[in-house]
Amino acid sequence: MEKLIKRINELAKKSREEGLSDKEKEEQATLRREYINKFRQGMENTLSNVYIMDENGNKRKVEKKK
Numbered sequence: 609m610e611k612l613i614k615r616i617n618e619l620a621k622k623s624r625e626e627g628l629s630d631k632e633k634e635e636q637a638t639l640r641r642e643y644i645n646k647f648r649q650g651m652e653n654t655l656s657n658v659y660i661m662d663e664n665g666n667k668r669k670v671e672k673k674k
Contacts (some may be wrong), residue, residue, distance in 0.1 A: 613642055 619636040622628060627637065652672075660665040 609643075609646060612639060612646075615639055616643060 616636065616639050619628065619639070621634050622632070623636070647651060655670055658670045660670060
């Protein structure tokens with residue numbers, strides 16, 4: 609994940625300073641999509657271990673919205 613973030617940041621810096629080629633723009637978009645997908649997967653894994661306790665002390669698992 610660190611390599612992914614590092615490369616995204618390198619491309620962002622280059623974009624600000626001198627611009628990107630079409631190939632680099634495609635790479636940047638692909639890397640950003642990959643990062644977002646990994647972030648979402650991590651968040652889903654975290655939320656799968658979260659429970660809510662109601663006023664009666666009952667635990668229930670957080671469910672994904674439909």
